[in-house]
Structure formats: C-alpha cells, structure tokens
Amino acid sequence: MNEQAVRPGVSFVCPVYNKEAYLEAVCAAMAAQEGGFDREFIFVDDGSRDRSVEVVRDVTREVRLEQMRKDFVANASHELRSPLTVISGYVDELAEDRALAPEWREPVADMRRQAQRMREIVEDLLELSRLESGERPPQWEEVLPSEIVEDVVASFAGLAGRRSIVLTRSSHSAPAVITDADRLRRVMENLVENAIKYTPEGGRVEIVAGPGSDAGTVLEVRDNGPGIATEHLPRIFERFYRVDKARSRELGGTGLGLAIVKHLAEGMGASVTVASEPGKGTVFTVVVPAGAEHASGARPAS
Numbered sequence: 001m002n003e004q005a006v007r008p009g010v011s012f013v014c015p016v017y018n019k020e021a022y023l024e025a026v027c028a029a030m031a032a033q034e035g036g037f038d039r040e041f042i043f044v045d046d047g048s049r050d051r052s053v054e055v056v057r058d059v060t061r062e063v064r065l066e067q068m069r070k071d072f073v074a075n076a077s078h079e080l081r082s083p084l085t086v087i088s089g090y091v092d093e094l095a096e097d098r099a100l101a102p103e104w105r106e107p108v109a110d111m112r113r114q115a116q117r118m119r120e121i122v123e124d125l126l127e128l129s130r131l132e133s134g135e136r137p138p139q140w141e142e143v144l145p146s147e148i149v150e151d152v153v154a155s156f157a158g159l160a161g162r163r164s165i166v167l168t169r170s171s172h173s174a175p176a177v178i179t180d181a182d183r184l185r186r187v188m189e190n191l192v193e194n195a196i197k198y199t200p201e202g203g204r205v206e207i208v209a210g211p212g213s214d215a216g217t218v219l220e221v222r223d224n225g226p227g228i229a230t231e232h233l234p235r236i237f238e239r240f241y242r243v244d245k246a247r248s249r250e251l252g253g254t255g256l257g258l259a260i261v262k263h264l265a266e267g268m269g270a271s272v273t274v275a276s277e278p279g280k281g282t283v284f285t286v287v288v289p290a291g292a293e294h295a296s297g298a299r300p301a302s
C-alpha cells in the first residue's frame with residue numbers, strides 16, 4: 001500500500017490487484033490512525049483481472065476538528081450555566097420588587113425574558129452535547145404510539161386553543177414498538193409545538209400515527225401553515241437554523257429544536273424527514289422501527 005496514504009489530509013488512488021493483501025494493508029493503516037478514512041471504490045474492468053481502484057481520503061483531521069467543536073460547545077455551555085443561574089436569580093428578585101422604580105419595570109422585565117432565553121439556549125446546547133456524546137443510552141420499552149399521541153395532544157391543547165388552532169389526532173392502527181418513550185414524546189412535542197407556533201391562527205394541526213414497514217410505526221405531524229421553501233428544507237435540522245429569523249425570534253425560537261429532534265430520533269434508530277409546500281403546509285414524518293432486537297431489555301408499556 002502506498003505509504004503516503006496514512007498522511008493526514010492526503011487523498012490517494014491505489015490500484016488493487018490482490019484484494020486480500022490490499023485489505024490487510026488498509027486495516028493496518030486504519031488501526032494506526034486515530035481518525036478514519038472515507039473510502040470509495042471505482043471498479044475498473046480491464047477484461048483480464050479482477051481489478052479495482054480505491055480512492056481513500058484520510059479524515060483524521062476532520063474527525064479531530066469535529067471532536068474539538070463538540071467539546072468546545074459542551075464546555076462553554078457548561079461554564080455559562082452557573083453565572084446565568086445567578087444573574088437570573090437576581091433579575092427575578094428585582095422584577096418582583098415592589099419598590100422598583102416605574103421607569104425600570106419594563107427594562108427589568110425585558111432582562112428577565114432575555115436571561116430566561118439564554119438559559120433555554122444553554123440547556124438546549126447541553127442537551128445536544130449529551131445526545132452527541134451518547135452518554136445516555138436509550139431506555140428501551142414497549143410503547144404504544146397512540147398513548148404518546150394522546151399525551152402530546154393533551155399537553156398542547158391549551159396552546160392550540162389560545163391560538164385558535166384545531167389540533168386533531170388519529171392513531172388507531174399504529175402497532176406497539178420497542179423504543180424510548182421519553183425521547184419519542186420529546187420528538188413529537190417539538191414537532192407539534194413548531195406546527196402550532198408557525199401556523200397562523202385558525203389553522204389546523206393533525207397528528208397521524210399508523211403502521212410502518214417491517215412492523216414499525218410512522219408518526220406524522222401535519223399543518224396547513226405557511227410551509228417551508230424548498231431551499232431551506234435541507235438545512236432546517238441544523239443548529240440555529242431558522243427560516244425567518246425575525247419571526248422565529250419573536251416567537252421565542254432559537255433554532256435548536258429540530259437539531260435536538262434529529263439527534264433524539266437517530267439515537268433510537270428512528271428517522272425524521274420533512275415535506276413542505278409553501279402556502280399549503282408542512283408534514284414532518286417520524287419513522288420508528290419495531291425495535292424487536294431490543295426486546296430483552298424492554299419493559300412493557302405502563
């Protein structure tokens with residue numbers, strides 16, 4: 001194998017004549033690296049031999065940088081937590097102080113809101129860091145999707161009512177799955193909260209649960225709100241990505257909700273996708289596998 005292949009950041013092309021010797025060389029090179037390789041095979045049929053060319057890209061540097069980014073976010077959020085709690089505590093006291101001069105009431109109320117917002121951002125970032133580090137594995141149990149849907153509808157009935165949104169559900173034929181109930185509930189809460197938040201007053205939000213392929217279940221959150229333009233769709237699961245920053249901020253959003261949703265879902269083997277038509281509405285689809293392989297550690301749904 002080409003020695004240069006193990007130098008960080010180097011891409012190289014290696015002709016392969018003897019597959020076994022080649023694989024041995026790649027395994028040895030990979031074992032010697034902390035990071036990893038991106039590999040792509042291009043098969044060349046020269047008519048005489050079983051021959052291929054592999055393009056290997058050493059991604060050790062990217063893996064390290066990504067780890068540094070994760071550590072930085074986790075550490076910075078952690079360090080910000082205590083000072084923010086102290087500031088919030090004093091601002092709360094100040095806001096409730098009857099002796100506060102009238103001209104300070106509005107600024108202090110604003111400080112209180114902003115401090116609360118900062119605390120929510122820090123908590124969301126810490127949550128993302130925990131999910132990324134995999135420090136809390138999913139708690140497998142048998143879950144009836146209809147129960148989750150019922151809980152979520154009950155939690156959001158008040159908010160939907162205040163915004164004159166009709167919130168409905170249908171979940172009769174969704175089979176039980178082995179998954180993490182708490183995570184699935186949080187995924188659905190985030191999606192339903194968004195649907196209610198971004199749909200104008202008088203709109204409709206519907207939660208539908210039904211059978212998926214391979215004995216799993218599919219949960220959908222549909223709304224008839226403003227929709228999301230195609231160019232934004234690939235990015236809305238990124239951290240801090242908001243389609244309409246001003247409007248989202250005004251509604252109290254930081255753009256971390258869907259990033260958390262994606263991590264929560266992927267951490268339990270589920271997937272979340274979005275389809276939307278501007279002016280017509282948005283559908284978020286969560287596909288939850290049956291999870292039979294986790295059955296031994298699962299508790300029955302209570």
Ligand SMILES: Nc1ncnc2c1ncn2[C@@H]1O[C@H](COP(=O)(O)OP(=O)(O)OP(=O)(O)O)[C@@H](O)[C@H]1O
Pocket residue numbers: 194195198199223225226227228236241242243244248252253254255256257258259282
């Ligand atoms: N149902 C929806 N209809 C229209 N736009 C949506 C919908 N759901 C999400 N979006 C858009 O995707 C963006 C990202 O959503 P996300 O939940 O990550 O952030 P947020 O709601 O702004 O803030 P947070 O959830 O952190 O409070 C939102 O700002 C909004 O622009």
Ligand SMILES: [Mg+2]
Pocket residue numbers: 190193194253257258
């Ligand atoms: Mg949100």
